[in-house]
Amino acid sequence: MSRPQSQAEYLARLVPPSVAGINRRSLLAGAAGTGALLGTGLLAGCGDDSGSGGSSKDVSLGSNQSDPKPKEVLVKVTDGFKASSGVQVAVNTVDHNTFQENINNYLQGKPDDVFTWFAGYRMRFFAQKGLASDISDVWGKLSGYSDAFKKASTGDDGKQYFVPGTYYPWAVFYRKSVWQQHGYQVPTTLDQFTALGAQMKRDGLTPIAFADKDGWPAMGTFDILNLRINGYQFHIDLMAGKEAWTSDKVKKVFDTWAGLLPLHQPDSLGRTWQEAAQSLQQKKSGMYLLGLFVGQQFSNDEQDDLDFFTFPEIDPAIGAKALDAPIDGYMMARKPKNEENARKLLEYFGGKAAADINLKNDPAVLVANSGADVGGYTALQKKAAELVGSATEIAQFLDRDTRPDFASTVMIPAIQQFIKNPKDIDGLTSSIENQKKSIFTD
């Protein structure tokens, strides 16, 4: 399951949304701080155990799907694989955050044959470091994937290293009833968008709900502005450290954002995305740029009232066809113990049967395989799938498209600094550039 979704689900069960500021991520990160080494041993140990059988009748899978719902779905998928191939899957489930925190050590130790991961820079990085295996031959047998998905599964060397499973798009969400009441129209250009925001202000609404207490939600805003102003390739190059942050292109992104900030909900640095989503749900805000998981803050009978549009076009030469849609999926470790079975398992994960099981059992995600039977989608899911299907390029979100150290130790403080003081763009971009140079050394 994608990161914010599991976070929200976890919280929804535990605490009222008002106290959602503390989440599993922060708790575990704290715990991992002291237990990182222990966790490493644990992970490596488990991998060793589950893979030690080495018979041709089994294969091991390292899974980060630790929440009950996705975990149950994964069991159903692996059962399906067993039924079709006769190979037993030993699922080694590790807590979602622990898995992510320990991924370096896990992959360098004795990882499971197949493991869950995300598309993006990190996937390509593991491929380049030889920590994951080339699975281009599996891709030869897969069907039902758009070029965008294939591109997102491809490493720097042009080979495929990743099989997509599920995903969710980022878009601007709103309540139909509120928009009908005020007679708003979906904006298709930045000017219309700004005018709509101004109108909402006059109508007593907060135009754009906004929260960045946890540091990552505002990355979505930066991403979409960058994609609209400079396009997908620039986004990828910028994230890979190949473009200068001090360039006019980046400054224009911050400039545009600074122009939009007055339309955003103020004091965002103390607010969680759940609280911001609730302001949309309570009809206090007009719209909210977030992932599909925003729906989790809406009750079941309100789901039909939720709608979205993709962020409007800024530069006609660039268009509005690219978007953030983080993809979760599977990779194969280097030197798997049961390589043949691992490839079979990946083929099954990428196939229609697995997608159908996912779709039937978990309504909170979209499945990547277009061959799946999408009759069970809600209206919102259908629209989201169409949006992503029509996208020319799919970005993975800032913190998945770049080095994790750069995203968390440089970009989060930098974006928060920008929100605090949107005026000093020159100082901000040169600070980012200096730190980037020290991190992207090779």
Place this chain on the structure above:
Amino acid sequence: MSDLPLIQADRAVPPPATTTSTGGRRRRLRLLSRTDRVVITLMVLVPLLLVTGFVWLPAAATVLLSGTNWDGIGPLNEIEFVGARNYSDVVNIYPPFVPAIQHNLLWLATLFVVATPFGMFLAVLLDKELRGSRFYQTALYLPVVLSLALIGFVWQLLYSRDQGLINAVFGSSIDWYGDSNVNIWAVMVASGWRHVGYIMLLYLAGLKGVDPSLREAAAVDGASEGRTFFRVVFPVLRPINIIVLVVTVIESLRAFDLVWVVNKGRNGLELISALVTQNVVGEASRIGFGSALATIMLVVSLVFITIYLATVMRENRE
């Protein structure tokens, strides 16, 4: 409460020493049978190994790693040494560093000037055997017992900008956790809330141990309450005072948990410990850079540890 036995242990050391010395040389030799020697060796060796393995080796490794650009990937022999670059990066181009140092010092100052004296004051009040003092004692100590996660929840309920109690009651819209000018104080209140209870209990235990005849003598001599405390009780409590001082310094240096729960030590809540964690732990794995931060923290801690040890050793000599 774990600190209390320490004090008692200090006092308990002399008696056994006197019994062995009166036992004479012969008896001592007999006492040290082979089993004894094995036990003693083990008792020295095991803690020594533990301290070396879990404290000194990691500390040395941290200092070593701080001169590299290791990212946690690849074998150790591929580590590249980059000299003092991490340190110059920390000081010159890492924006959170200076605020972090300031916040750590601010933390120390606030605990030292406000929270610790207040905890001592409460202890003195409770020592007066007021009615219901047990209740107050429990109420004030409760925050120390509560789990960190719970404290995070409790204060989030109060501080939340849109849904919090404080803004609801006063009709204000202060962004307690988000405004970087305010949030350090908001967190400090939460941290002080815990610290006061801790100091109070430590000090109360010390006060209970003060010989009542001292106070009676002071009263007979006509000393006022305040004079009795500052001239008689406070000097007598010197060992406790040192413990309290050390606890305060330790608490402010290791301040981490609340800040991490609130926003992972960003946006106005930077602390050295949080920066180390952000860089080293997790997927970021900026191990060389994080180690440089950790080394800086180690140096700062060493200053305080040295002062403390110097004081204690001078005391022992006297």
